[in-house]
Amino acid sequence: TGEDNPDNSFGPGGSGGAEGEGLVGNISLAGSSTVFPIASAVAEEFQRKHAGVDITVQSTGSGGGFANFFCKGRTDFNNASRSIAEEEKRNCSENGVEWHKINVATDALTVIVNNETDFVDHLTVEELRSIWKPDPVETWSEVRDGFPDETIERYGAAETSGTFDYFTEAVVGEEGAHTQAYQATEDDNQIVTGVSGSQYAIGYFGFAFYQGNTDRVKALGIDNGDGPVKPSLETAQSGEYAPLSRPLFTYAAQDSMTKKHIAEFARFYVRQSANRELIAESIGYVPNTDEQMREQLDQLNQFIQQA
Amino acid sequence: MNDDTTTTSVATDDQLIETDPGMGGLSEREESTPVTESTVIESRHLNVWYNDTQAIRDVSMEIPENQVTAMIGPSGCGKSTFLRCINRMNDLIDAARVEGELLFNGKDVYDEDVDPVALRRRIGMVFQQPNPFPKSIYDNVAYGLRVQDRTDNLDERVERALKRAALWDEVSDQLDESGLELSGGQQQRLCIARAIAADPEVILMDEPASALDPVATSKIEDLIDDLSEEYTVVIVTHNMQQAARISDKTAVFLTGGELVEFGNTNEIFENPESDRVEDYITGKFG
Amino acid sequence: MNDDTTTTSVATDDQLIETDPGMGGLSEREESTPVTESTVIESRHLNVWYNDTQAIRDVSMEIPENQVTAMIGPSGCGKSTFLRCINRMNDLIDAARVEGELLFNGKDVYDEDVDPVALRRRIGMVFQQPNPFPKSIYDNVAYGLRVQDRTDNLDERVERALKRAALWDEVSDQLDESGLELSGGQQQRLCIARAIAADPEVILMDEPASALDPVATSKIEDLIDDLSEEYTVVIVTHNMQQAARISDKTAVFLTGGELVEFGNTNEIFENPESDRVEDYITGKFG
Amino acid sequence: MTAAESAESRDTEFGSVSQVKGVAFEYLTLAASLVGIVALAVLLGYVSADALGVGPAEPAWFLVFLLTLVVPAIGFVWYAARTPGVADVLERLVVRVIGGAELAVALVVLFIVSDVQFWFLLYTVGVVPAAALVLYGRVADDPRVEFPVPLVVLVVGLLAGYLLKGPVDTFPIDVLIALWMLGVPVASYFGLRWRARAGTVAGVLVGLGILAGATAAGFGLAAVSGLGPEAGFVVALTPGVLVASYAAEVALDEPVGRRGLLFPVVLLVGALLGQAVVTALGLAGPEPWLDAQFLTSAPSRFAEQAGLYPAIIGSVFIISLVAVFSFVFGVGCAVYLEEYAPQSGYGGMATNVVQVNIANLAGVPSVVYGLLGLGIFVNLIGLGFGIVLVAAMTLSLLILPIVIISSQEAIRSVPDSQRQAAYGMGATRWQTVKSVVIPEAVPGILTGSILALGRAIGETAPLIIIGLPTTVFNAPTGLFGKGSAMPMTIYGWAFLPDEAFREGVLAAGVVTLMVILLSINSVAIYVRNNYQRGS
Amino acid sequence: MSAEPADLTGGTEARSLRERLVHAAFLLCAIVSVLTTVGIVGALLVDAVGFFTNYSLGRFLGGTNWSPGIHPVSFGVLPLVFGTIVVTITSAAVALPIGVLTAIYLSEYASDRVRTYLKPALEILAGVPTIVYGILALVYLTPFLKATLFPSISTFNVLSASLMVGIMIVPMVASISEDAMNAVPDSLRQAGYGLGATKFEVSTGIVVPAAISGIVSSFILALSRAIGETMIVVVAAGSNARLPSVRYDELLGLSIPYVHPADVFLEPAQPMTSAMVQLASSDITGGSLGYNALFAIGITLFVITLAMNVVSELIVRRYREEYQ
Ligand SMILES: Nc1ncnc2c1ncn2[C@@H]1O[C@H](COP(=O)(O)OP(=O)(O)OP(=O)(O)O)[C@@H](O)[C@H]1O
Ligand SMILES: Nc1ncnc2c1ncn2[C@@H]1O[C@H](COP(=O)(O)OP(=O)(O)OP(=O)(O)O)[C@@H](O)[C@H]1O
Ligand SMILES: [Mg+2]
Ligand SMILES: [Mg+2]
Numbered sequence A: 001t002g003e004d005n006p007d008n009s010f011g012p013g014g015s016g017g018a019e020g021e022g023l024v025g026n027i028s029l030a031g032s033s034t035v036f037p038i039a040s041a042v043a044e045e046f047q048r049k050h051a052g053v054d055i056t057v058q059s060t061g062s063g064g065g066f067a068n069f070f071c072k073g074r075t076d077f078n079n080a081s082r083s084i085a086e087e088e089k090r091n092c093s094e095n096g097v098e099w100h101k102i103n104v105a106t107d108a109l110t111v112i113v114n115n116e117t118d119f120v121d122h123l124t125v126e127e128l129r130s131i132w133k134p135d136p137v138e139t140w141s142e143v144r145d146g147f148p149d150e151t152i153e154r155y156g157a158a159e160t161s162g163t164f165d166y167f168t169e170a171v172v173g174e175e176g177a178h179t180q181a182y183q184a185t186e187d188d189n190q191i192v193t194g195v196s197g198s199q200y201a202i203g204y205f206g207f208a209f210y211q212g213n214t215d216r217v218k219a220l221g222i223d224n225g226d227g228p229v230k231p232s233l234e235t236a237q238s239g240e241y242a243p244l245s246r247p248l249f250t251y252a253a254q255d256s257m258t259k260k261h262i263a264e265f266a267r268f269y270v271r272q273s274a275n276r277e278l279i280a281e282s283i284g285y286v287p288n289t290d291e292q293m294r295e296q297l298d299q300l301n302q303f304i305q306q307a
Numbered sequence B, C: 001m002n003d004d005t006t007t008t009s010v011a012t013d014d015q016l017i018e019t020d021p022g023m024g025g026l027s028e029r030e031e032s033t034p035v036t037e038s039t040v041i042e043s044r045h046l047n048v049w050y051n052d053t054q055a056i057r058d059v060s061m062e063i064p065e066n067q068v069t070a071m072i073g074p075s076g077c078g079k080s081t082f083l084r085c086i087n088r089m090n091d092l093i094d095a096a097r098v099e100g101e102l103l104f105n106g107k108d109v110y111d112e113d114v115d116p117v118a119l120r121r122r123i124g125m126v127f128q129q130p131n132p133f134p135k136s137i138y139d140n141v142a143y144g145l146r147v148q149d150r151t152d153n154l155d156e157r158v159e160r161a162l163k164r165a166a167l168w169d170e171v172s173d174q175l176d177e178s179g180l181e182l183s184g185g186q187q188q189r190l191c192i193a194r195a196i197a198a199d200p201e202v203i204l205m206d207e208p209a210s211a212l213d214p215v216a217t218s219k220i221e222d223l224i225d226d227l228s229e230e231y232t233v234v235i236v237t238h239n240m241q242q243a244a245r246i247s248d249k250t251a252v253f254l255t256g257g258e259l260v261e262f263g264n265t266n267e268i269f270e271n272p273e274s275d276r277v278e279d280y281i282t283g284k285f286g
Numbered sequence D: 001m002t003a004a005e006s007a008e009s010r011d012t013e014f015g016s017v018s019q020v021k022g023v024a025f026e027y028l029t030l031a032a033s034l035v036g037i038v039a040l041a042v043l044l045g046y047v048s049a050d051a052l053g054v055g056p057a058e059p060a061w062f063l064v065f066l067l068t069l070v071v072p073a074i075g076f077v078w079y080a081a082r083t084p085g086v087a088d089v090l091e092r093l094v095v096r097v098i099g100g101a102e103l104a105v106a107l108v109v110l111f112i113v114s115d116v117q118f119w120f121l122l123y124t125v126g127v128v129p130a131a132a133l134v135l136y137g138r139v140a141d142d143p144r145v146e147f148p149v150p151l152v153v154l155v156v157g158l159l160a161g162y163l164l165k166g167p168v169d170t171f172p173i174d175v176l177i178a179l180w181m182l183g184v185p186v187a188s189y190f191g192l193r194w195r196a197r198a199g200t201v202a203g204v205l206v207g208l209g210i211l212a213g214a215t216a217a218g219f220g221l222a223a224v225s226g227l228g229p230e231a232g233f234v235v236a237l238t239p240g241v242l243v244a245s246y247a248a249e250v251a252l253d254e255p256v257g258r259r260g261l262l263f264p265v266v267l268l269v270g271a272l273l274g275q276a277v278v279t280a281l282g283l284a285g286p287e288p289w290l291d292a293q294f295l296t297s298a299p300s301r302f303a304e305q306a307g308l309y310p311a312i313i314g315s316v317f318i319i320s321l322v323a324v325f326s327f328v329f330g331v332g333c334a335v336y337l338e339e340y341a342p343q344s345g346y347g348g349m350a351t352n353v354v355q356v357n358i359a360n361l362a363g364v365p366s367v368v369y370g371l372l373g374l375g376i377f378v379n380l381i382g383l384g385f386g387i388v389l390v391a392a393m394t395l396s397l398l399i400l401p402i403v404i405i406s407s408q409e410a411i412r413s414v415p416d417s418q419r420q421a422a423y424g425m426g427a428t429r430w431q432t433v434k435s436v437v438i439p440e441a442v443p444g445i446l447t448g449s450i451l452a453l454g455r456a457i458g459e460t461a462p463l464i465i466i467g468l469p470t471t472v473f474n475a476p477t478g479l480f481g482k483g484s485a486m487p488m489t490i491y492g493w494a495f496l497p498d499e500a501f502r503e504g505v506l507a508a509g510v511v512t513l514m515v516i517l518l519s520i521n522s523v524a525i526y527v528r529n530n531y532q533r534g535s
Numbered sequence E: 001m002s003a004e005p006a007d008l009t010g011g012t013e014a015r016s017l018r019e020r021l022v023h024a025a026f027l028l029c030a031i032v033s034v035l036t037t038v039g040i041v042g043a044l045l046v047d048a049v050g051f052f053t054n055y056s057l058g059r060f061l062g063g064t065n066w067s068p069g070i071h072p073v074s075f076g077v078l079p080l081v082f083g084t085i086v087v088t089i090t091s092a093a094v095a096l097p098i099g100v101l102t103a104i105y106l107s108e109y110a111s112d113r114v115r116t117y118l119k120p121a122l123e124i125l126a127g128v129p130t131i132v133y134g135i136l137a138l139v140y141l142t143p144f145l146k147a148t149l150f151p152s153i154s155t156f157n158v159l160s161a162s163l164m165v166g167i168m169i170v171p172m173v174a175s176i177s178e179d180a181m182n183a184v185p186d187s188l189r190q191a192g193y194g195l196g197a198t199k200f201e202v203s204t205g206i207v208v209p210a211a212i213s214g215i216v217s218s219f220i221l222a223l224s225r226a227i228g229e230t231m232i233v234v235v236a237a238g239s240n241a242r243l244p245s246v247r248y249d250e251l252l253g254l255s256i257p258y259v260h261p262a263d264v265f266l267e268p269a270q271p272m273t274s275a276m277v278q279l280a281s282s283d284i285t286g287g288s289l290g291y292n293a294l295f296a297i298g299i300t301l302f303v304i305t306l307a308m309n310v311v312s313e314l315i316v317r318r319y320r321e322e323y324q
């Protein structure tokens, strides 16, 4: 698609003088809105080095990306906040699209309450489930003895989002099994606002967002059987913070890896996954450790070799 | 100006004119002509301009009470303009400008303190094209009363107006139907009923029958004859025969907005003073 | 049909009619009337309908070359319709339907293989309202030549046409200005110039002077007189005096689309065969 | 009895009917007419304040520029409004600046998004010979180059150009291409115009002067702005020559009107003076989000570096395509319905159905057009996701009914007597349409179409549905390239957590979009007011 | 008789060829508009049929629960319809009176000079991109309302979105209504004044009733526009597909259910259009039931707006006849 037009010296956004390493071509990414900030940040950085490369990033949702783009051979990468589903695998192979999964960061879903809420500091997974399952408890006192007899106000992610999917599976253990009695929203700001407005509110969203709002809401520890663990970069990286830390991926298409500039971009993407400044500070996810990153890089290089 | 003499001479005519029943070959209304006349409307040196073109030129005349006064003259001579001055309908035309005096019961209607809306409530108007509102017959007739907040005995007043306009028998069982569904002649009588329902003192009619067929026209003419018992009627018409048939007084305007002659209808038609009027009446031009 | 007899009798008149110069009291064109006439346009039992209403009823007549043929008749009698049949302008009206024959130089213009566009290039037309294009005077006159791809010597032809239409002296120094800036009479002469620029054989004119003042009208009449030296002119007019002044032949249509009488103008005006035509010409109706 | 006497017995007090209700109502209606406009103006005021970052500016800073720039400018406009010739000149000058700038942006975009060398081939091998033939046919009256011939030459030439694209690989540099494709025609046009005015020598001088001046200005602009020399060249050539030529004509022909040319001087002097004063006094000015950097950089996750450049180019490219598609098909359809379509019988019924269908299409929600684009262009035809062409085609269909309906109105307002005159002269239907109907209807058609384009430039929902990306870093390259559009990028910013995006970058985006939109619409309104029939 | 028989058999081949080519080209353009409709219906039907074979129309139209992601998934469209209706009615409550008053001002009161400035200004109102309106609502209007009138208003809420939709459709109501009022013959106004009616009485008692069918048709078109409005609600109204929560009031020992306006207007909602945008950019797998629901809503929306357009067309046709 698209004619490559290297001789395009017009615009300031164009190639201008420095041609970097002379890489030239198009790269397209689509998929998860959760991964979108990472992808576009990485793309922005790569673009800075290789002005001849043209990258587009679309936020379509993981599933939309697989169904409409990636498995039809229309994109080079699909970002995903979950692993590829069976149906999507089938779809891909029907179209002859071979893929490789890259772990680009970890997201720690954070359960939050009001800063002033002092009766609760942590919840067990079981208690969390009783709050969010399809037929949930109504008051805090039903969650744990000693909690006040007040109605729970719930704020969570919209049901069409990957965050919702992941939270439901991790906490309730079944796809889509989530209460309907909650304020669903696309805008994490609203969850913060809602929770900071009531002592008896509870909500969840990505760790990234919590980091920017530590003064307004408080994160709960999660007890998965080994005692309560507070969410942090370290606990998430180490896997202690379970089950609410989830890996974020990008899926690379094999055919695309034959192109030098795309393969180079894939390597760059992986290398950036351990970039603490970019992933953690600037975006707010949990970066890979150097070790994890090198492992990913080896696998990727193998995959590129195959292609 | 030369022509002024004519005009002025008309204005200074006696107010008390004895009608001569024997002379009324053309006028069919001899029997109802009253012997004394009191003036309801009087114009004094009236001039009207539309932007820079003058439509009425120094017109002075007195319109007597409870008579039918006809205005005739070729197209564009200012008949409608004069009529529309009387109830200040010309206010609605931005370009129109009026000078001189126009007295209604002795009060200049163009005085600062005259509210044209109040004025129009005492001077009814009927137009060339029947223009009933797209409302029921009843609501058409009641309209004037309603805007004047005189809604007591509404049914009665509506009925009386329709009877007065000789329409009651034809529409009494369809008062709720739209006024637009009537025939042209009926519509025009409805408009007359609408105008008289609010008991005006004067009724102005601008070629009320020119859009109608002969049968409807003759009904309207009969009606006008009737109306003059109670109302002062001022009527503009193109049709000389009609003016002769229905009016007591006739004013002849000629091109340029001059009033060339004004007097008893039978005199004007049988023995016009001015040659130009004679030429006009006998159809030499116009 | 009763009336057919009249019409048919006209159609079976001799093709060669000798004019009688002595009779031409009304016609001013006696001197230029040729002695023999060859027919350019001939209609045979022509009928035209608009949807279901018939506008032309079984009209047969022959229009001679290089003469002015006038068509007169009351409003709505089908004069324009007949004119518009000749160059098939009625094709543009979906509702119009034509039956019978209409020959131009012996060829039926309604034949399958006739291209109306080609036909109109040989028959020019001038309309009631002057309708110059909103283009320059030059482009107006050149229009017909350009659409016919005859652009050689364009300047010359434009000049000739404007001279022919007696307009050159007035506009020669403003050829680049818009045709809309001319006066009504000039516009109409421009339209005539536009029509003759492309050298048609026949010029149809539908009340070409009815929108003009008397001075402009007389210029157009003079022009028509001139044109008939070179062209066959067919003209519709409301104005009987005009028909009498400028035409050699006159066709009188009466309501319903019948051709009641057709013949030399002076004969028609002085001695009409039919009473109805006489009534019409003397102004009893219409 | 005189009138006065008779009056004694009568009621001459007409009284007055209470007008309070009426006056109150009149003001109510006036207020209603203004409420929406005022509300929008206030909100846009806030957005502009955010976009221009007036927060940190000191009041004195505003005062200085109020005195040096705003007051003189308003004073000048006030003076112009009262001096007839000057007002005209001022209005035309402003419109030429705006129109020229729009043209320049469109042309620069064309050079950016497309393969200039390809255009060069098509132009040189296709357009130039065909145009030369037409010209020759006109001048020499040669029947051999009648109608189909130039068209055939054009088609063959374009095809040849297309085929040559592969084999030919040496091209002149872009500046020369721009000079050849733009400079030569523009210079010839103005050269001829001045030849008619002032003789051959002047014409040649003007032509050469334009070429030389534009080239020099192009390189000059390139040096200061960082744009390529071609872009500078285009800018100097379009608004530059347009305005300069107009200014020269005014200066020569209109002794009163030429005072209007002082307006730019007033602005420039005011701005420089104001700048000098605030620098001297050390006054803090606003810190605008909407600045050159914003307009020339790609999106970024850092608010300070974020820009709208690729989206602006994307939008302009898409809108140019939409203009072509919707204009061609919209006007074509309108001409068909008004001039060709049967009006009676079964054909007439079909026409009627099409007519009703168009009215209904105008009422279909834009998001549904997105589904159309997704279903037909993306999935059925398989043109591809998120590409410029699909976006342009979808938006074209979206505004097509509006263009058709307004063009029909324009065509209908051409008096029938004009058509009759043309047919009566033996013009064919097409000749009538081409030479009489369309020239008369063009202002109305243009106005309606431009307003419709304004609608298209702000449409977002269908673009979301067809999957246009919110983030791209480069301007689109070609029809099948991926690109974004201004509203898409702005939409993306609306949901970013970073406050700086919401309050600064977003506002800058909104203001950019509105400025582009309003400048497009003002041209439409100018066309309507100045070229309406009968003027 | 003239010697040469006329040759009128048409012009050159080239001319008729050109005529036919041109005719065909214009016809082609006209066909595009028909194809557009076919395309819309086709594109919507294919996937909507896929949806309705797996999910009954009755459950779709009658269902009170819209949860394409929460299991068991359910696609009751009523919550979305509720969102659409609330936004439409609220915006109509703003726009219809303002629009009609504006039309009255333009047609009865405004001088020509005022009109020449006011009408383009109103056109600008209609030309502002809806995404801009959405952002104005989200970033400026909502915080303003929160700071002044409604401290409890949500970030995403029905009220500010509806106000903006209202402002957007005012010009539509105004311009169509004004056309209708201009079509009222002047003779009716004259009759009114002649009977001693004031300008106010003539405007409201004669002109407006006489133009009523045009005004109604402008209402329908404006409502149809509000129903289809997407970006304002996507950006400013949130994405909560919900029916309004019912509160109960104890009265005489009975608990009376009622809907509190705050629950309707100050809270988020999800109209049909915004659900479509959400689905189109969501995590839902392409080709799945949830994805096809997009087209089911699309066709519902299409049918509703089509019906409204047809109705308004019929009404307009009737009022045109009235004054012919
Ligand atoms: N609204 C107007 N604006 C400008 N000029 C007007 C207006 N109304 C009438 N005139 C002019 O004023 C003159 C008198 O018009 P008026 O309507 O009073 O004549 P009239 O005698 O009633 O004619 P008619 O018999 O045709 O109704 C005419 O020259 C007319 O053109
Ligand atoms: N386009 C049309 N559609 C339907 N009927 C028409 C059309 N044009 C003319 N007619 C009718 O055909 C009849 C003849 O019309 P035509 O215009 O030929 O009369 P005319 O003699 O030229 O009248 P005038 O002197 O008024 O121009 C009239 O009854 C007219 O109503
Ligand atoms: Mg009159
Ligand atoms: Mg005629």
Ligand SMILES: O=P([O-])([O-])[O-]
Binding pocket: A031, A032, A033, A034, A035, A060, A061, A062, A063, A080, A081, A160, A161, A162, A163, E282, E283
């Ligand atoms: O877009 P998501 O798949 O991350 O929800």
